[in-house]
Each structure stands twice: as C-alpha cells, then as structure tokens.
Amino acid sequence: MPVQEALEYGLKLKGNMVKASTLQGYTYSITHFVNWLEEHHPHIKGINQVNKKVAQEFLNAILLSTSSRSRNNNRLNLSSIMQLLEDNDIMTVNPMKKIAVLKTKPNRNKTYTKEKQEEIFKYLEENDPILLLYIKFVSYNFLRPVEVNRLRVKDINLKSKTLEFEAKNKVFKTKLIPEILLNDLPDLSGMEPDNLLFTPEKLGGEWEASETNRRDHFSKRFKGVKDHFGLDGNYGLYSFRHTFITQLYRAMVKNSTPFAAKSALMEITGHTTMDALEKYLRDIDVALPKDYSHLLQTANDQ
Known part of the structure; x- marks a missing residue:
C-alpha cells in the first residue's frame, strides 16, 4: 500500500478509538512524515519500504530542528499508527517501536511571587x-x-456551588467552587x-x-x-x-x-x-x- 494511503487508513482506524485532540496530533505527525519522505526519499513509495533506518533519520531531523520532546511525541504518534498497520498485516513490521525514547529535560513552570x-x-x-x-x-x-x-x-452548578470537569485521566470529577471564585x-x-x-x-x-x-x-x-x-x-x-x-x-x-x-x-x-x-x-x-x-x-x- 502507498505510504500516505496506508498512514491515512491507520488514522481512520484510530478515529473511533481516541479523542479528537489526540487524532489531531496523529494527523500532524503523519503530514510531517509524508512531506519529509517526499523531500528526502522520493524513491520510497510503499509503506513497507519505510524501515528503521528511514524512521531514525526522520526522528533525528526533528531532534536537530526542535527538541527531544517533539522528537519523542512524533515517534509515539507514528508508532501508534504503524502498530495498527502491522496488526492488520499492512506493514510487515513497525519500525518506530524499535527506536528508543530519548530522555527529555523536565519542563517545569516556576511559581509566581x-x-x-x-x-x-x-x-x-x-x-x-x-x-x-x-x-x-x-x-x-x-x-x-x-x-x-x-x-x-x-x-x-451555582445552587450546589460545584463544577464538573473532565480531568487529565479523562474521568469526570466534581469539585466545590470556593466563594472567592463564585463572587466573580x-x-x-x-x-x-x-x-x-x-x-x-x-x-x-x-x-x-x-x-x-x-x-x-x-x-x-x-x-x-x-x-x-x-x-x-x-x-x-x-x-x-x-x-x-x-x-x-x-x-x-x-x-x-x-x-x-x-x-x-x-x-x-x-x-x-x-x-x-x-x-x-x-x-x-x-x-x-x-x-x-x-x-x-x-x-x-x-
């Protein structure tokens, strides 16, 4: 299967499995990868021509131009899609999962005085x-x-002075709204x-x-x-x-x-x-x- 067609098919399979925001991240990584392939490896047409060496070269290009965090995120996104393709016998092997995750510098926000x-x-x-x-x-x-x-x-809910929200772990939680916020x-x-x-x-x-x-x-x-x-x-x-x-x-x-x-x-x-x-x-x-x-x-x- 052609590279872009295969990756878009994997994206379609992911469509009902993840949130829209996650899907957007996958779409960005796929677009970036396809454009990079067309520029640096125009001879690669089929998805099974994408091997570990090509995948590593792409990730290194991201590392040199941005950061290890961005490199790791793109690796994770593409590996998730390629694993689906491997599971569905469209790719022989997922080359991204053979590549190690790099250590990243923690991005810690400072506290204001x-x-x-x-x-x-x-x-x-x-x-x-x-x-x-x-x-x-x-x-x-x-x-x-x-x-x-x-x-x-x-x-x-102003009567009960509470709010419901979808937390980081995707679970809905309820919290009390303190008076200092209610007044605003x-x-x-x-x-x-x-x-x-x-x-x-x-x-x-x-x-x-x-x-x-x-x-x-x-x-x-x-x-x-x-x-x-x-x-x-x-x-x-x-x-x-x-x-x-x-x-x-x-x-x-x-x-x-x-x-x-x-x-x-x-x-x-x-x-x-x-x-x-x-x-x-x-x-x-x-x-x-x-x-x-x-x-x-x-x-x-x-």
Whole structure:
C-alpha cells in the first residue's frame, strides 16, 4: 500500500478509538512524515519500504530542528499508527517501536511571587477580564488549563456551588467552587447550557475550534501578558496552579502538622494519593525548611 494511503487508513482506524485532540496530533505527525519522505526519499513509495533506518533519520531531523520532546511525541504518534498497520498485516513490521525514547529535560513552570501574581491580576482586571477569570479557575479551583478549556456552562452548578470537569485521566470529577471564585462568576442562567464557558470574545458562547486550538489560543493570549511583565518561558498559565497550591499549603501548615495539612490539601487539589501529592509538592518546592544557620555555626565551631 502507498505510504500516505496506508498512514491515512491507520488514522481512520484510530478515529473511533481516541479523542479528537489526540487524532489531531496523529494527523500532524503523519503530514510531517509524508512531506519529509517526499523531500528526502522520493524513491520510497510503499509503506513497507519505510524501515528503521528511514524512521531514525526522520526522528533525528526533528531532534536537530526542535527538541527531544517533539522528537519523542512524533515517534509515539507514528508508532501508534504503524502498530495498527502491522496488526492488520499492512506493514510487515513497525519500525518506530524499535527506536528508543530519548530522555527529555523536565519542563517545569516556576511559581509566581505573591507580588507578581497580584500585579498580573490587577493588569488583567483592566485589560482582559475574560483571561483573568480563566486564570482564576486555575488558581482558585486548581484546574489544569486544559480542564478549564473543556468547561461548558452546564458544568457550573451555582445552587450546589460545584463544577464538573473532565480531568487529565479523562474521568469526570466534581469539585466545590470556593466563594472567592463564585463572587466573580457572572449570571449564567441566560446562557446556552451546551456552550463553552470560555471563548475568545465572551463567556458562554459557541466556538468551532478543537481542544488543542482552544488551549493554544489562551496560551498565546497569556504570552502577551508575559511579554508585558518581562517573564520568560519558565512561567505560564500552569504556574498559577503551583502558586496558589503553595500559598494554600503554607497557610494550612502554620496551624497544623504537615501530614494534617497535606491530608486536607488532597481533598482540594484532587490528587488521588498522598504519594502523588507529596511528589507534586516536592517538584514545586512548596515545603521549605526553617533557617538552619545555627546548625551550620555549630558545625563550624566543632
């Protein structure tokens, strides 16, 4: 079977197996690979001519032009499609699965200082109130940006003060909406229940865009705010989640033991295990030790 025809057939098979956003990622990788083949290996016509050497060369080209993370993502996408083709006897072997995954540098968003967070909120209050409310769902309800993008008007229940959302693991969860966020919500009663809560121009509107494009829109929109404040790539929308979890934990631990504070925090953040929460807190450096200068002094005196 011709390369493009085979890969598009694999994509079609995947159509009812994965979310639209995942399918979009597969489509991008296939298009990129087919275009690269036409430019660098125009003699390759059939899908079974794509061997490990060709696959490795393509992934190396991505690595040299972008990053190991992008290279790994393309490898994963193409391997998933090619495995379907192998399972259906269209490819003799999936060459991508024989290629190792590269180590990537963790992409960690830094936490904002309280002063910087307040400056950003004040700026957005005057210049972009829709983006500010979007960020407050990340900050006060500890949702991930992708989870905020999925919210529809009907997911917000003002009577029970709760919201339903599709979490990272694709499971629907319910969370309490804190009073601090409820006070900022507009009247939703006149909005169409199935409309997205956040759209570019208004709350509760229609928006014909994929989940990926919706996420990218708000990320790019926040990029303008970052540029205004001179913030680098270490800061992003996700940083607000880190920031407010840090503030909350440090406030809670003042009047309780660390274990009691973490137990209460688990219910708020949605982490399913204490180990998962503790790893997250370690990753964002929430728990800092008390000043230990006296110990260093004692060690020096000995």
